[in-house]
Amino acid sequence: MSLPVSPRRVARTVGIAVTVALALCLVAPLVVTALGAFVHADWYGQRSEGTGAVGTLGLFRYVLGLWSGALVISLRLVGTVLPLALLIGAPAAFAFRRRPFPGSGVLETLAMTPLAIPGIALAVGLLLGGGRTVRFDLLVAGHLAYTLPLVLKTVSNALEREDPDLERSARSLGAGPWLTAAWVTLPRLVPGLVLSALLVFAVSWGEFNVSFLLATPLVQTFPAALYLTYTTNSFPVAAAATLVFLAPILPAFLAIQALGGDEFRRGLST
Amino acid sequence: MKLEVRGLSKAYGHGRPAVASVSHVFPEGRISALLGPSGAGKSTALWMIAGLTDPDAGAVFLDGRDVTNVPAEKRDIGMVFQSYALFPHLTVLENVAFGLRTRGVGRAERMARAREVLEMVRMADFGSRPVDRLSGGEQQRVALARALAFRPRILLLDEPLSALDAKLREDLRGELLSLLRALALTTLYVTHDQAEALTLGDELVVMREGRIEQTGRPADVYHRPASPFVARFLGAANLVAADVSARGDDLRLPFATLDAPGGAEAGPCWAMLRPEDLEVVGPAEADFTAALASAQFLGPVQRLRVFAGRQELLLDVPNDLAIGDEAGVPIRMKREKIVLFARAEGEAPEGPSVPPPGAAVSSDVFPRTVH
Numbered sequence: 001m002s003l004p005v006s007p008r009r010v011a012r013t014v015g016i017a018v019t020v021a022l023a024l025c026l027v028a029p030l031v032v033t034a035l036g037a038f039v040h041a042d043w044y045g046q047r048s049e050g051t052g053a054v055g056t057l058g059l060f061r062y063v064l065g066l067w068s069g070a071l072v073i074s075l076r077l078v079g080t081v082l083p084l085a086l087l088i089g090a091p092a093a094f095a096f097r098r099r100p101f102p103g104s105g106v107l108e109t110l111a112m113t114p115l116a117i118p119g120i121a122l123a124v125g126l127l128l129g130g131g132r133t134v135r136f137d138l139l140v141a142g143h144l145a146y147t148l149p150l151v152l153k154t155v156s157n158a159l160e161r162e163d164p165d166l167e168r169s170a171r172s173l174g175a176g177p178w179l180t181a182a183w184v185t186l187p188r189l190v191p192g193l194v195l196s197a198l199l200v201f202a203v204s205w206g207e208f209n210v211s212f213l214l215a216t217p218l219v220q221t222f223p224a225a226l227y228l229t230y231t232t233n234s235f236p237v238a239a240a241a242t243l244v245f246l247a248p249i250l251p252a253f254l255a256i257q258a259l260g261g262d263e264f265r266r267g268l269s270t
Numbered sequence: 271m272k273l274e275v276r277g278l279s280k281a282y283g284h285g286r287p288a289v290a291s292v293s294h295v296f297p298e299g300r301i302s303a304l305l306g307p308s309g310a311g312k313s314t315a316l317w318m319i320a321g322l323t324d325p326d327a328g329a330v331f332l333d334g335r336d337v338t339n340v341p342a343e344k345r346d347i348g349m350v351f352q353s354y355a356l357f358p359h360l361t362v363l364e365n366v367a368f369g370l371r372t373r374g375v376g377r378a379e380r381m382a383r384a385r386e387v388l389e390m391v392r393m394a395d396f397g398s399r400p401v402d403r404l405s406g407g408e409q410q411r412v413a414l415a416r417a418l419a420f421r422p423r424i425l426l427l428d429e430p431l432s433a434l435d436a437k438l439r440e441d442l443r444g445e446l447l448s449l450l451r452a453l454a455l456t457t458l459y460v461t462h463d464q465a466e467a468l469t470l471g472d473e474l475v476v477m478r479e480g481r482i483e484q485t486g487r488p489a490d491v492y493h494r495p496a497s498p499f500v501a502r503f504l505g506a507a508n509l510v511a512a513d514v515s516a517r518g519d520d521l522r523l524p525f526a527t528l529d530a531p532g533g534a535e536a537g538p539c540w541a542m543l544r545p546e547d548l549e550v551v552g553p554a555e556a557d558f559t560a561a562l563a564s565a566q567f568l569g570p571v572q573r574l575r576v577f578a579g580r581q582e583l584l585l586d587v588p589n590d591l592a593i594g595d596e597a598g599v600p601i602r603m604k605r606e607k608i609v610l611f612a613r614a615e616g617e618a619p620e621g622p623s624v625p626p627p628g629a630a631v632s633s634d635v636f637p638r639t640v641h
Contacts, residue, residue, distance in 0.1 A: 165351045166355050168351070169355040169416075170368070171341070172320055172321075172322065172343070172349040172417075173343075173369035173417075174344075174369050174372035176343045183368075183372075188357075
């Protein structure tokens with residue numbers, strides 16, 4: 001006897017339904033937000049400072065003007081944290097994987113711990129320990145604590161996937177440690193490095209906890225400013241600010257998809 | 271280029287040493303096949319010669335010069351890895367030119383030279399391909415070309431054919447042999463495949479548990495193995511627990527008594543006979559008669575498994591020989607082929623070792639140990 005509906009078919013239908021529901025949960029707010037930023041504020045029946053702005057891009061002009069300081073801080077922060085995280089994280093991952101030394105295991109574990117520490121605790125720790133350090137530098141330290149583990153993990157994984165004979169064969173072909181790193185290890189790590197850079201970018205750009213707690217009226221990151229917008233401005237203004245926030249992240253992730261070709265996965269030729 | 275190792279030793283962790291005081295002079299311009307089961311220390315020895323592993327003790331000499339402390343990149347030793355280790359981000363041609371690039375050879379010249387070497391391994395048309403689009407055999411040739419392109423002083427090959435299937439392995443073996451012969455480079459060829467070692471090696475270096483068990487020309491090692499281990503590892507061998515009489519003139523096997531070979535020491539011994547050194551003869555010439563247990567058709571020969579009393583024996587006979595099962599098989603031993611090994615009193619007799627003909631022997635006969 002056969003069932004009226006095959007179990008496989010049920011499973012498939014449920015699967016599709018769950019996927020669609022998830023996608024809706026993720027995409028629907030984006031759509032609403034995007035619409036909110038462009039429609040006339042009156043349609044929402046909400047008025048606040050800024051909603052009087054004219055034209056389709058009026059809200060954006062208002063937001064950019066209002067939070068230009070925070071935007072600059074966030075960009076500077078990402079611009080500082082990103083190279084630092086890669087310059088410290090990638091060689092450290094290489095050392096941990098390829099040239100382990102006594103105590104390197106402990107060091108690696110320590111470097112990973114910030115991921116398990118709540119942002120508030122980390123921020124308070126930085127404030128207490130930071131003393132009179134410049135606030136921007138404290139922000140850099142906080143963001144590094146969260147982004148370094150990502151670089152370490154991503155680059156470690158990339159190194160572990162490599163055939164260790166590649167580096168050995170480079171040496172047997174006459175390449176010293178530096179040439180081997182430059183001509184073999186590094187080109188092969190490019191996908192891993194790009195991935196870590198995007199992760200660092202996304203985390204640093206969007207980091208809220210540490211940024212919010214360390215914020216001063218003068219040194220404030222864009223996510224902290226976003227929060228203020230959400231609490232004080234009307235929805236259309238907040239929507240415009242959110243789109244400004246998302247603007248650099250979406251292209252970054254689209255770029256990952258575009259880079260996913262063969263050439264990219266093999267590593268870049270030198 | 272002459273290669274010599276003296277007292278080369280290496281231990282990993284606390285286990286038994288991977289290589290224990292290996293000394294040997296590798297003949298110049300010849301192919302030495304390093305043969306042994308997995309874990310015998312062949313690859314470790316090779317890596318120490320290449321400079322990729324630091325020895326705990328001992329030294330490596332190239333043309334009399336101690337290079338033990340010279341880093342791998344300065345040794346001018348070409349190496350083919352078991353995994354081939356081709357650079358996936360470079361094309362075939364760029365891979366082959368790599369060793370010239372590290373030596374500062376200009377782009378035009380190194381590409382031209384790389385092309386020549388690719389020609390030599392019959393891969394000239396593949397220069398612009400990415401290496402991950404190559405078959406296993408093609409990758410093997412590119413790896414060889416890459417190791418040769420910078421004109422190394424010595425060539426090391428670490429199980430270069432083990433990743434390929436049997437048919438391809440046999441084809442490439444012949445090709446590799448003629449190429450290596452033409453190059454007349456001092457070559458070390460690590461393998462656990464006895465057939466490969468026998469065909470490719472001018473010299474055989476049999477290793478076991480980190481030590482050299484025997485060296486010599488392949489035919490000599492095959493016919494006059496220095497130990498039961500070598501006898502069993504190199505082809506099939508019948509090892510019979512025997513005794514040499516007190517006066518040293520009789521060799522007493524459980525199923526026959528023969529005149530002992532000259533110089534035989536009195537006391538217990540192992541008598542070793544290859545399956546092809548036993549022949550089926552007429553009843554009048556037979557040394558003994560055995561009961562047939564099975565006959566296996568191997569192509570060029572058929573391999574009989576017989577019992578002489580309780581002693582199991584293997585023998586290879588012509589594949590068209592008809593064996594009747596009426597009154598047992600009359601068998602004669604080729605006396606001059608019998609090799610005797612010392613045997614401890616009471617050491618238990620064992621059955622013959624039966625490696626699949628022409629195939630790798632290691633994992634079936636010897637426990638696989640970790641490198």
